[in-house]
Amino acid sequence: MLTQSDGEAFAKRIKSDVFTLLSKVIDPELGRSVTDLGMITDIEVEPAGFASGEANDLGKPIFDVTVYVELTIEGCPLTATISERINQVLTSYQQAILRPRQEVSSMSQDKLSSLVDQLKAERRANPFTKASSKTRVFAVASGKGGVGKSSVAANLAATFAALGYDTAAIDADIYGFSLPGLFGVHTQPTNLNGMLMPITAWGVKLISIGMFAGAERAILWRGPRLQRSLEQFLSDVWWGEPDVLILDLAPGTGDMAISVAQALPNAEMVIVTTPQPSASDVAVRSGLVALQVPTRVRGVVENMSWYDHNDERLRIFGQGGGQRVSDQLSQALGYSVPLLAQLPLEPPIRTIGEGGRPAVLQENGDLDSGSLTQQFVKLAHDLLAA
Numbered sequence: 537m538l539t540q541s542d543g544e545a546f547a548k549r550i551k552s553d554v555f556t557l558l559s560k561v562i563d564p565e566l567g568r569s570v571t572d573l574g575m576i577t578d579i580e581v582e583p584a585g586f587a588s589g590e591a592n593d594l595g596k597p598i599f600d601v602t603v604y605v606e607l608t609i610e611g612c613p614l615t616a617t618i619s620e621r622i623n624q625v626l627t628s629y630q631q632a633i634l635r636p637r638q639e640v641s642s643m644s645q646d647k648l649s650s651l652v653d654q655l656k657a658e659r660r661a662n663p664f665t666k667a668s669s670k671t672r673v674f675a676v677a678s679g680k681g682g683v684g685k686s687s688v689a690a691n692l693a694a695t696f697a698a699l700g701y702d703t704a705a706i707d708a709d710i711y712g713f714s715l716p717g718l719f720g721v722h723t724q725p726t727n728l729n730g731m732l733m734p735i736t737a738w739g740v741k742l743i744s745i746g747m748f749a750g751a752e753r754a755i756l757w758r759g760p761r762l763q764r765s766l767e768q769f770l771s772d773v774w775w776g777e778p779d780v781l782i783l784d785l786a787p788g789t790g791d792m793a794i795s796v797a798q799a800l801p802n803a804e805m806v807i808v809t810t811p812q813p814s815a816s817d818v819a820v821r822s823g824l825v826a827l828q829v830p831t832r833v834r835g836v837v838e839n840m841s842w843y844d845h846n847d848e849r850l851r852i853f854g855q856g857g858g859q860r861v862s863d864q865l866s867q868a869l870g871y872s873v874p875l876l877a878q879l880p881l882e883p884p885i886r887t888i889g890e891g892g893r894p895a896v897l898q899e900n901g902d903l904d905s906g907s908l909t910q911q912f913v914k915l916a917h918d919l920l921a922a
């Protein structure tokens with residue numbers, strides 16, 4: 537039996553232990569612990585008797601623990617996740633049985649502003665230009681529209697994430713955005729005093745102009761649009777420090793790739809084409825941008841290379857486009873630009889993609905075991921290898 541003073545001393549120890557345990561609860565949006573973010577404003581611990589139920593808990597002291605949580609914004613969509621994580625930490629405590637309770641409120645405007653200022657001060661405007669940035673940036677480009685550039689970007693991002701890499705993706709195709717649809721995102725990013733939280737879908741942190749409506753979209757569209765919206769996505773979104781950043785560029789041969797190379801000097805380009813000359817000729821031109829700006833073209837992905845039908849391989853769009861782009865870019869740029877993958881025409885890429893899930897993933901979010909997925913896994917590894 538605990539005396540009253542033992543009980544008080546124990547409660548004090550529990551309070552400090554709980555604070556330490558909560559320092560491991562990470563806010564899913566900001567990627568920082570709830571204690572670092574000042575979200576835990578108090579912890580109250582009250583003795584509540586002794587356990588008499590389950591055999592392995594018999595005799596353990598019971599405490600009611602109230603955690604006062606201040607959320608960064610009211611109605612934060614991830615409140616339930618944060619609450620659940622806090623409860624898990626409390627119920628896993630070994631030395632006593634803790635009965636958790638949470639008092640949830642939201643931060644005052646002043647506290648929120650200073651938190652956002654502090655977070656902003658900790659990073660440069662565009663975190664990906666830092667010499668120490670560990671993020672590999674892959675910009676997926678094509679000359680022509682409709683060749684499957686966005687599908688390749690989405691499936692590649694989902695593959696990296698499913699392989700365990702911290703992965704982000706920017707839909708830089710502001711006029712023809714498609715990543716929200718391909719990832720099944722229908723919500724608007726949280727705006728934390730001017731800092732936007734990317735939306736995580738299928739393990740990928742995503743941002744797209746398609747996620748914004750009304751005034752927010754209007755702001756992103758102002759000014760010299762392409763350059764500015766990309767810069768805003770890079771500097772106003774809280775990215776943390778992902779291992780991989782995928783950009784889905786607008787189709788075309790000019791401005792966008794130059795903007796990307798200026799904003800992201802480490803960006804490596806992946807050119808997507810289909811086999812036919814009308815796509816591959818213009819794909820070569822999109823890669824030649826690397827002659828004007830210091831960016832490296834890492835390789836070519838040929839999409840819709842064939843369609844397997846009743847044991848017959850049909851080359852619906854002809855053949856040779858990917859190899860042609862690879863040969864011509866290698867020659868023009870003076871280094872090897874390999875043909876990294878040839879992907880089949882497979883209806884599930886479209887049907888599953890249109891349903892809001894990258895086709896390389898199963899419904900539970902794990903990588904599928906099919907040959908298409910294996911090709912994306914190989915592509916992901918090859919891109920990281922050099």
Ligand SMILES: Nc1ncnc2c1ncn2[C@@H]1O[C@H](COP(=O)(O)OP(=O)(O)OP(=O)(O)O)[C@@H](O)[C@H]1O
Nearest residue numbers: 681682683684685686687787840880881882885886
């Ligand atoms: N390998 C494939 N097999 C079957 N369908 C595909 C394949 N790749 C892409 N698609 C489908 O083709 C259409 C065009 O693809 P996607 O939007 O990815 O192309 P895009 O090059 O990004 O086009 P845009 O730049 O015009 O947005 C989509 O409906 C997509 O689902």
